[in-house]
Amino acid sequence: MVPxxxxxxxxxxLSTAMLSFISFWKxxxxxxxxxxxxxxxxxGIAMRAFGPAFPWFVMGVMLFSGLMLAVYTESCIxxxxxxxxxxxREAMGKVMAKFSVSALVFDYALTGPIxxxxxxxxxxxxxxxxxxxxxxxxxxxxxxxxxVFAVLVTAYFWRAxxxxxEESADDNLKIISFVAxxxxxxxxxxxxxxxxxxxxxxxxxxxxxEEALGWTVxxxxxxxxxxxxxxxxxxxxxxxxxxxxxxxxxxxxxEDPKVQNLKKAVVLIFIFSVLFTGLLxxxxxxxxxxxxxxxxxxxxxxxxxxxxxxxxxxxxxGMQVLVVLSxxxxxxxxxxxxxxxxxxxxxxxxxxxxxxDWFRHLHKKFGTTHRIVNIIAVIQVLIILASGGDIFLLGExxxxxxxxxxxxNVMSVVILRFKRMEEEREWMFPFNLxxxxxxxxxxxxxxxxxxxxxxxxxLLTKKIATIGxxxxxxxxxxxxxxxxxxxxxxxxxxxxxDDNDEKLNLRREAxxxxxxxxxxxxxxxxxxVRNPNNLVHLAAVLETADDDTxxxxxxxxxxxxxxxxxxxxxxxxxxxxxxxxxxxxxxYGKTVKPIFVFSxxxxxxMAQVAQAAGxxxxxxxxxxxxxxxxxxxxxxxxxxxxxxxxxxxxxxxAKVVWQGRQxxxxxx
Amino acid sequence: xxxxxxxxxxxxxxxPETVVFLDGPLSxxxxxxxxxxxxxxxxxxxxxxxxxxxxxxxxxxxxxxLESGFYIPHAKFPELHNFFAVLGVFPEGFTDPATxxxxxxxxxxxxPHKPAYFQLHLNMxxxxxxxxxxxLIEKLAALRDPAAVAALLKGK
Numbered sequence: 107m108v109p110x111x112x113x114x115x116x117x118x119x120l121s122t123a124m125l126s127f128i129s130f131w132k133x134x135x136x137x138x139x140x141x142x143x144x145x146x147x148x149x150g151i152a153m154r155a156f157g158p159a160f161p162w163f164v165m166g167v168m169l170f171s172g173l174m175l176a177v178y179t180e181s182c183i184x185x186x187x188x189x190x191x192x193x194x195r196e197a198m199g200k201v202m203a204k205f206s207v208s209a210l211v212f213d214y215a216l217t218g219p220i221x222x223x224x225x226x227x228x229x230x231x232x233x234x235x236x237x238x239x240x241x242x243x244x245x246x247x248x249x250x251x252x253x254v255f256a257v258l259v260t261a262y263f264w265r266a267x268x269x270x271x272e273e274s275a276d277d278n279l280k281i282i283s284f285v286a287x288x289x290x291x292x293x294x295x296x297x298x299x300x301x302x303x304x305x306x307x308x309x310x311x312x313x314x315x316e317e318a319l320g321w322t323v324x325x326x327x328x329x330x331x332x333x334x335x336x337x338x339x340x341x342x343x344x345x346x347x348x349x350x351x352x353x354x355x356x357x358x359x360x361e362d363p364k365v366q367n368l369k370k371a372v373v374l375i376f377i378f379s380v381l382f383t384g385l386l387x388x389x390x391x392x393x394x395x396x397x398x399x400x401x402x403x404x405x406x407x408x409x410x411x412x413x414x415x416x417x418x419x420x421x422x423x424g425m426q427v428l429v430v431l432s433x434x435x436x437x438x439x440x441x442x443x444x445x446x447x448x449x450x451x452x453x454x455x456x457x458x459x460x461x462x463d464w465f466r467h468l469h470k471k472f473g474t475t476h477r478i479v480n481i482i483a484v485i486q487v488l489i490i491l492a493s494g495g496d497i498f499l500l501g502e503x504x505x506x507x508x509x510x511x512x513x514x515n516v517m518s519v520v521i522l523r524f525k526r527m528e529e530e531r532e533w534m535f536p537f538n539l540x541x542x543x544x545x546x547x548x549x550x551x552x553x554x555x556x557x558x559x560x561x562x563x564x565l566l567t568k569k570i571a572t573i574g575x576x577x578x579x580x581x582x583x584x585x586x587x588x589x590x591x592x593x594x595x596x597x598x599x600x601x602x603x604d605d606n607d608e609k610l611n612l613r614r615e616a617x618x619x620x621x622x623x624x625x626x627x628x629x630x631x632x633x634x635v636r637n638p639n640n641l642v643h644l645a646a647v648l649e650t651a652d653d654d655t656x657x658x659x660x661x662x663x664x665x666x667x668x669x670x671x672x673x674x675x676x677x678x679x680x681x682x683x684x685x686x687x688x689x690x691x692x693x694y695g696k697t698v699k700p701i702f703v704f705s706x707x708x709x710x711x712m713a714q715v716a717q718a719a720g721x722x723x724x725x726x727x728x729x730x731x732x733x734x735x736x737x738x739x740x741x742x743x744x745x746x747x748x749x750x751x752x753x754x755x756x757x758x759x760a761k762v763v764w765q766g767r768q769x770x771x772x773x774x
Numbered sequence: 775x776x777x778x779x780x781x782x783x784x785x786x787x788x789x790p791e792t793v794v795f796l797d798g799p800l801s802x803x804x805x806x807x808x809x810x811x812x813x814x815x816x817x818x819x820x821x822x823x824x825x826x827x828x829x830x831x832x833x834x835x836x837x838x839x840l841e842s843g844f845y846i847p848h849a850k851f852p853e854l855h856n857f858f859a860v861l862g863v864f865p866e867g868f869t870d871p872a873t874x875x876x877x878x879x880x881x882x883x884x885x886p887h888k889p890a891y892f893q894l895h896l897n898m899x900x901x902x903x904x905x906x907x908x909x910l911i912e913k914l915a916a917l918r919d920p921a922a923v924a925a926l927l928k929g930k
Binding site for chain 1: 836838840841842846848892893895896897899900901902903904905907
């Protein structure tokens with residue numbers, strides 16, 4: 107009997123959200139949808155807390171955001187899959203990491219309500235102006251409307267996240283582009299108005315409300331004047347700084363060259379934030395009379411700016427429509443970010459074994475961590491109802507987690523300067539004194555001093571934030587603590603659970619040829635992989651290949667002897683290989699096409715895939731058991747056997763790469 | 775003997791003198807031993823008998839039968855400056871214990887162990903595995919004459 111040729115018994119194409127990378131524009135827009143949304147409420151809340159001096163401090167916070175963005179740039183570069191949990195864990199251990207995440211989740215729980223309620227208030231304000239023009243005699247109860255709207259938005263994103271709808275960077279870019287156009291119009295028109303009317307700069311001295319002084323009234327020595335007053339006012343404005351964690355989460359998705367693109371994204375975020383949140387808030391204070399800022403427009407400051415410009419009413423109303431539309435899009439986007447962010451952070455800690463598997467139970471139909479999403483939704487709805495649509499109450503509670511996570515993050519980056527002093531960093535926060543290998547972080551320490559001062563002051567002044575934040579943090583810390591203990595017991599009883607895997611989506615294909623049309627670039631490189639600890643060759647390819655012109659096909663072939671059964675599945679070891687591949691691709695920000703095949707012979711599967719895909723290079727890692735020469739011999743034999751007699755096959759470079767060396771030959 | 779200038783033409787290596795028919799039931803190891811015996815006259819002035827058998831036996835563990843049913847045991851020797859080959863045809867065939875594949879033709883290839891020859895060595899392996907497809911092996915097994923085998927492979 108004529109033996110049959112070896113076949114690829116089953117071909118799987120793997121996909122994960124993390125294998126497509128985004129430009130710095132899109133990365134910046136994802137962050138800005140969260141970071142920039144505070145422009146719609148920060149000014150009003152700060153005004154309520156310490157009066158007409160608020161624009162100075164909101165602008166100050168936005169300028170300070172540049173420093174914080176720089177700190178996060180350094181921490182992102184150190185940990186591709188970072189975020190405050192990973193950074194703090196590496197620097198200060200799991201206990202502090204649990205605290206920082208608990209505080210961060212508190213802010214995610216508040217980001218949704220503060221954003222959706224603000225959007226509701228802006229919409230309510232707009233309806234109050236439009237309905238009379240349409241002869242509809244209905245007075246919109248602002249706060250009740252905001253509560254209903256916020257609950258509906260939360261319900262919408264609860265459903266979307268249960269169904270596993272991914273946040274789209276494309277949508278974020280469209281929103282931010284639209285917001286930018288509205289902002290330019292608003293700035294231009296505001297400039298014209300200021301030119302016509304002239305202006306007086308707002309006072310710099312904050313005048314605190316009784317509520318904004320919090321417990322400091324019990325400390326006579328802690329007068330809200332001078333530097334202490336500045337720190338207090340800064341603390342009441344710091345809620346404009348929420349969203350930095352999103353930068354850490356989105357870094358893994360940034361395309362090559364990763365660090366340069368991160369820097370560009372950070373500069374964009376900074377410029378946008380200063381101009382949008384900082385300057386528009388400042389201009390609002392110049393154009394809107396102070397009594398209206400504190401009263402009529404306190405809950406929708408930028409609407410107030412639109413309505414107080416010089417010009418015909420219909421024009422100003424049109425501007426308000428644009429402001430409300432852009433604000434609603436951005437704020438509603440921030441609600442989704444709060445779901446995605448909290449879910450992502452809790453999943454990250456779960457991967458580390460400090461959240462019980464119960465929380466990570468996957469939805470039967472959609473495969474999402476529905477229990478975490480349910481909990482976030484319930485907490486957010488309860489907060490919305492409890493607030494009664496009072497944005498100031500929400501603002502009073504906000505910023506505990508922002509400050510805590512930022513302080514922990516800065517502290518950790520400082521510690522890591524000493525703990526990982528040998529580690530080369532592509533970029534580090536400036537103002538360092540160099541002693542041998544140590545870059546003593548003077549600049550970072552100054553930032554840390556500011557943050558700790560503000561954190562301490564906020565603990566005293568923002569009662570609701572302090573009480574709510576501490577209770578929430580304690581509850582979540584308790585959950586993490588108990589979960590960790592339960593997981594430790596479980597680990598002793600069972601083999602390690604399989605929940606720690608990268609979520610890999612498998613798509614089965616009948617033939618490798620079905621995958622070829624998905625390869626659209628001029629050059630193609632095939633990288634066979636087998637051992638997650640031996641991916642030097644993949645790293646070499648990722649380092650040098652041009653992502654714009656080269657498809658990188660990562661092939662894992664598993665030997666499945668005998669007759670085709672069709673029932674083979676990936677094992678945990680196979681998933682481990684691809685998890686390592688995904689991590690590496692993320693590190694370099696380059697797209698790879700992972701293919702997993704069951705085959706009688708791995709070399710033949712390489713040859714078959716390479717010939718079907720018309721690759722230019724095959725880059726293998728060295729095998730410890732056989733060595734490079736034997737690998738090339740096997741590949742050469744498989745190459746010949748796979749060749750069809752009359753089909754032209756272009757010459758292909760075959761490389762075996764290992765630390766510092768490579769062997770290159772041609773297959774023809 | 776293949777000269778480097780000959781590239782990877784099989785007809786220059788597979789001549790009636792380098793083709794052997796090996797009858798009878800054989801194991802894989804016996805088949806390789808018989809091929810090595812047949813190779814010896816070609817290289818006896820360059821490589822000692824023991825060195826040849828030892829080296830072939832050593833690398834044979836790393837070689838594997840191709841799914842086409844063709845087997846290419848191959849070894850590299852620093853003493854060589856040319857390629858040498860013996861083609862064995864096994865009318866009854868033998869079974870590869872590792873894969874269960876039935877082998878009815880095998881080619882023992884000796885190559886120079888020098889960097890300059892490695893590309894040619896790979897080309898040779900590639901050409902051999904491309905040429906010895908199941909249909910050709912079936913035809914070879916049906917022949918009884920080394921000259922007929924060499925003629926069939928002429929131009930490959």
